[in-house]
Amino acid sequence: MFTNKLILSPMVRVGCLPFRLVCLKYGADLAYAEEVIGQRLCEAIPVKNDGLGTMDFLDPDGCLCFRTCDEEKDKVVFQMGVSDAETAVKTAQIIQPYVAAIDVNMGCPKSYSIKGNMGAALLTQPELVKDILTSLVNVCTIPVTCKIRILQDEADTLALCQLIESTGVSALTVHGRTRYTTSRQPCDYEIISKIKKLLKIPVILNGASLDVKNEVDMRRMMSETGVDGVMLARAAWSNPSVFRKEGPLPIKEVVTQYMKYCITYEVPLHILKYTIVKFKGIFKDDDNHFPISRYITCNEVYKFFGLEEFYENLKGSRPENAQTTYQKNKRVKLSDPTHVVLTCEWTPEILQSFRQAVAPLQMLNQWFDVNGVCTQKFSVSEHNRTFTGFLKIDGETFVTDGPFKNKKMARQAVAYAYMIKHNIEIRYYKRSCNSLVKDANQKIKCTDENCPKRVKS
């Protein structure tokens, strides 16, 4: 199952069902799903979704935790984040009837993983690694794999790989960077090659996106390093047809296919936009990705890609009682019915686009000033180390459909979403531009058309 394979790497948010399907369609042999925390899956409610033809696992509050379907059953690898053998086993027993293999994430360097003693935190705890993997191998009827990063010391890395092999796992994926190396730094192919020579089980190379443009590059890498497979994350995100034997397809064609899967499997707006803004070349004709960031409903995005008819036909052909509405992806309960939920995506890319410019929160506060509003109050709530922004104004409370990874993002998101909802013009001005006044339509405007501080409008 893991020999001579081109594989989609797990990617949180990106690697949901439609993305996996599009990569499989365009030549990936296997698709690793985004990491799901084991405890979360254990608490989820399994639901057979006849409306979509999927198997869903829903959090107790109705949020989608994991979705899969028959089309990918033999090719999808479920990746879990765990810190103990008991939870790992419980998770595996729940999920194994629905997937082709199970993987344990031992490479994630993010603080939420490390703090939870998961991901890369496991790399320096060989006894725990052994316990988790041996327990999994003992109970699983499908292959168990694990994905690691290398350690700073070569001998330690090799010893860890041997220990992992001794647990009986079916394959090992090695990301050729340490938990401290950034993703822009080079991948260490030499150590991966050494690991391959040392082990008998299949070894999969990971971390090569900066050096891979197509299937030929992946095959070359396999023959140069001797590994059994190449697993790609970012290169697949740039163009999911990177696995295709005949070479990658034009991105417009790929995005259309991806969108069709998104429509079929009801991907929420924030995932959809988060994913497609990284498709390489997609917004070439459209200046930048900003127009799409403004869309606040999925329908607008479908229209942008000329897929309204596809959507309408699909909607019409679904049974009326199809359970298709519970993909909320909200980690925070917005239980107060007086809150106005603003479903507007605020991504790091959008935040980036405001670099050097007045950020939405500041811009909106200026607009409030100009329009004589002084009752606005921004606040942030925290839930499981994620954040949701609130804006209370004249008795009404607006809330974003985040959540976001920090307070700053949550505040900016609610300001941005409010501006879009109320059609408040968003312009890019360099910080410290003093010439902002309202125009006849109450829109904030720079009085000086030649203002040197203006970035773009």
Ligand SMILES: Cc1cc2nc3c(=O)[nH]c(=O)nc-3n(C[C@H](O)[C@H](O)[C@H](O)COP(=O)(O)O)c2cc1C
């Ligand atoms: C958006 C994003 C999300 C990721 N999520 C996961 C994850 O859930 N589990 C995991 O093991 N690695 C995750 N990774 C790491 C990738 O799977 C991969 O190891 C890394 O990007 C190096 O591979 P590349 O050079 O092909 O991008 C993620 C990477 C990205 C860019």
